[in-house]
Structure formats: C-alpha cells, structure tokens
Amino acid sequence: MESPFASLESFVTPTELFYIRNHYPEPSLDAKTWKLQVTGAVKRPLELSLDQVRKLKAGTRPLTLECAGNGRSFVVPKVKGVPWGRGGVSTAEWTGVSLAEVLDQAEVLPGAVDVILVGSDAGDPKKDGQPPGPVPFVRSLPLAKARQDEVMLAYGMNGADLPRSHGYPLRAVVGGWYGMASVKWLKRIVVTKKPYLGFDQTFDYAIWTRETGLPDLTPITDVAIKSSIARPTENEEIPAGKPYRVRGAAWVGNSEVDRVEISTDGGKTWARAVLLGKAIPFCWRLWEYAWTPEKAGHYGLLARATDGRGQTQPLTHDPDRRNYMVNFLRPTSVIVRGA
C-alpha cells in the first residue's frame, strides 16, 4: 500500500498513511507467547519475551524508510515487480532497542561477519529460483552495519504499539537502508561467520555492480539520493501569475541532503529550494520552492537532490539496478492556466 505522497505535509507520516510492503501474508502473533531468539556465533544465545525486550535500554527516534522498488512504475522499459509510484517512502518515530544492545547482550563471537534477521512471515515459493518453501522472509546485515545506532528493533511506532501490518510485536528498522532490510515480525537473529546469501538478497533485492568490469551481484543496501515532488501532482492545473508552493521531500541513505534544486524549464536552469526544519540523520528533509509561473502552458517540473558527498540523481535508470533503486530525474507535468 502506497503512502499518499501528494498529501505530504508533516515530517512524520501518520501511522495509517505509512506505506506497507509485505512479501507474504501478515502473521498474527501473540505477544504473550512470541519470543525473539538470538543464535549462531554468539557466546550467550538468547530467547527474549517482549517484556524482556522492552526492559532493555530503550530509545525513540525518527527514521525514514523507502521501499527499494519505490518509483518503479516510472522505469522505461517497464520492469517487473510491484508498480510503485512515489508513495513507497515514509517516516515514523520508532521506539525500541538498538540491535547493537541485543548483540552485546548475546556477546558476538570473534569472526562473526553477518547478522541474519528472520521474519515470522513465510510463504510458498512463487518466483523462479526461490528455495523450496515455505520459507520466511530473511535479510542480513554486515555486523558493522548491525552495530550502528540507526539500526533498531522497534516495538513502538509514532507513540503507539507497532501495528500488525508494520511488524507487531517487533520489527527491525534499519536506518539508511532500503526498506527490505527492516524485517517485520522478527522472530530470530542468527549471527554467522560467513556472509549470508539468501534469496531475498541475491535473487531478490540485489543489483549488478561491475567493479571488475564483469557483472557481479550485490545485495541492495544504502538508499540512493532522491528528491520527490509532492505538489503539484502529475497534471495538476495551476494558475499563471500567482505564487505556487512547490513542495516535496528529499532523502539519502549514508549521507545527508545538501541541497534540492528545482527546474521549471526542463533542466536548463535550476534554483534552490528551501530545506525545511533541520537535518536529522537517516531521515528525509522536507523542502519547498515558491514558483510564480508567468505564462500559461505545459511545464515539466524537476527536483534534483545532491548529498553531502556530491552525489546527485541520474538522468536515466541504470538497468544494472534491475527494478530497484529508482532515483532518476523525472519531470512532473504541470498545466499552467492563464489568469
């Protein structure tokens, strides 16, 4: 389910408008019997009840999640997968414990490299190449990422218990990474001494990289720099000669949004949008731009974000990214009517 991006007004997305992407039917878990197992390359394997998780050092912080397929419907030629428009991105205030804290409790052994997150959602294989099932949704993090502050195990969302559709009773929230890493309905954490190569990070949610000149499969990780226009919406009609508040959000995984620029002439000239509020790590930044179109006509509005490393949005979708990581510049068509 997409978030209604055109209605974007607030930094935090209301829970009922937060986008939803599940891979299998939502499991219905009973928090009384649910347990989180922590196993594998750890000195002290754990089995924690929800109460025990809640007793660990808690924190609340906002983090933005974007589905790795967000914007996929804009890719030409058409690619497979859920045809997301702009609404596969949202921000919530998450409450929970850091994954690092749980790993510290379990005492990770030397030589560990990967932390596998196992969901309670499972299903029969549907896609070519999927392992014989039912198999759970599974994703791993390199230990170094797993230990970062922005990686949480959350039981609260926007001040209430996590709803079922968002992973009740406990989900991972991996700040800075595409949403597939934020495994919902978490039931097991397995620490391993070799990198995990499960379906959900090899066949699915992986892209081609070519370090050696040869295509090499790499699990998707950091969110690419992107700006998205909330208003005007596609083919919105606006009057000439009056100021219009163009607005949207921009975000990036492992950096911060340095600037957002707007073009109303198809990319010939660019003007800076105003970044609203303050930069919060691993969160989107809302922006706005006052535009007074002088003349009636059709316009293609572009918003281009650049991050702190100088990375900006490409002009076209790189096919090596398959049907993921869609952040190319795409104009929003606007119809300006004479006054």
Added chain:
Amino acid sequence: MESPFASLESFVTPTELFYIRNHYPEPSLDAKTWKLQVTGAVKRPLELSLDQVRKLKAGTRPLTLECAGNGRSFVVPKVKGVPWGRGGVSTAEWTGVSLAEVLDQAEVLPGAVDVILVGSDAGDPKKDGQPPGPVPFVRSLPLAKARQDEVMLAYGMNGADLPRSHGYPLRAVVGGWYGMASVKWLKRIVVTKKPYLGFDQTFDYAIWTRETGLPDLTPITDVAIKSSIARPTENEEIPAGKPYRVRGAAWVGNSEVDRVEISTDGGKTWARAVLLGKAIPFCWRLWEYAWTPEKAGHYGLLARATDGRGQTQPLTHDPDRRNYMVNFLRPTSVIVRGA
C-alpha cells in the same frame, strides 16, 4: 549435445562423442590474434598469445567433466533447463598448462581470494534476473581450487587441437567440479580480493544450502557421487538364463569411487560390480557386473556408487539442488525374455 552413454566402451570418450553444452553461440576465434589476459590482483598483469601459452610448462592428463544438469530429465516433478538424460558426462585427455602455473607467472597479490574465468562467448540476457547484456559466460574459482593440479588451461583434447565446440583455442578444465566451471573460449582471467557473485554462479549454477537452517545460495562446485548404467539401456530386452554384462561408469568430484553395487531386485539385495582399470583422480571409473537373469519378467536395475568418504547416492532428488546435481538412484527398466 549429449554423449551417447549407451555406447560407453572406452575410458576416454572420442572427441566427436564428447558432450557439448554452450550457453551462447560458439565464438569463432582466430588463434593468431587471440590473447589471454590475466589482470586484477596480480603483480604482473599478463597478455599471452597462444604460442606463449604453449611455451609454458605443459602436461597431459585425463579429466572427466559432467554437466551440472546431467540427468535433469529424470527429476520429478519436472524442472527447468536443458533436459539431459545420461549423456552429459564424458572423459578426455586434456593437454595444456596448469592454471596455477599461469597464476604464478602473474604473481597473485596477498589478499586475493577468487579467480574469475571469462569466456569469449556472450549473449543477450534471456533469463529473468540476468544482467543487462551482452554479457560473457563467467565463472570463478576460489584461489585454493584454482591452484590445484587438476585445474588446467587446455589447448589440446585427445591428442589434437581443441575443437571449436570445446573452446578453441583455450578452455579451462576444472577437474572434480561440474562442467560449468570449465569455461570455454577463455579470454580473460581476473584475480579478485572478494568472492565473485556473477549470474552464472548465483542465479544460475547455484543451489540452496541450509547451514543456519535458512536457505543460503551456494555456487555449485564438486561433482556429487554418481553411478550411471550404460547397458542395458532403458527397456532393453535381454534373454533369460544367459550371462549379460551390465556396465557403466561411476564418478565423484572430490574423492574416489570406492565401490559400485548393483541391485536387480529393486534395491532389496546388492552385489558388487567390478571396477575396471585403476582409479585415476578426477576421472570416472568404468565398471561391469555379470548378471544372469533366471526368470523372464520386468526388472528395475539399480547401480549405486559409494565414495571414499562413505557418501552414496540419495533415493530422491533434493529440491534444494534445484535443477542441478542430479544423482539420485533411478532404476533402468529391463525386459527379460524367456529362453
């Protein structure tokens, strides 16, 4: 193209009967202009002409190759891929240089882990998930395997130049591993400091393993223990009361064939076949068994190989192996006619 397994008589398969499996159209290479590049994590990148390759320390040895999909047509329920019967296995005398020798010439740098073999055959992507092409057929070996004696770069096959369909002018021959590792029409070797995860060892030619209980993708490597019956063929009619020479071959990747047992009563009783010749590393072993069926009727003949580690053939195909590594026990139907 399958090798006519029923006609198996000699240890070495005549070149014109050696099975052929290509992924893209056969390239037509000119040995005068062809070069082998050795690049990546090496101190001395090389570019060798065929004459230069031929001047390196040469050797000739027999090695058996089996296609990873050999026997695939016997899997129930049906699996995708080229529907191999029994004939995706052959043995040749290969002449060439060891890959280790070439790596030594290039001086592999510390920290190297993988040796990528790049073919000259390339094609447009046809399969779901394949990288944007045209892409060459590419496979890698861990450095430890690449340095083993049984891994050759061959320019000769059964005493003549390598034919075009077998990789002229130079191919890898990776003893003990399924055939996909024996990259034909070799043009480039890239030594890397991280494991290579290309299409031909992730999407294709990979199986599911479950070390952590979770399905994890593993590139196919060592040939599994297998025995195959050449004669009688499927539904062959043979007379009762006369000795019949049941014969075939057995092979295994990283061990040796310890014994082959035959059952003529559907697996209730087993008798040892005679292993012919002597054990040659990474080669099949021909075997025979003198069978005198007493009574007319339908028989299901089974041949079961066991290797030096005690590994034997399973009763069914493990779906985690997808459409590869088919070595389950499968009866050959024989009709015995009254005398």
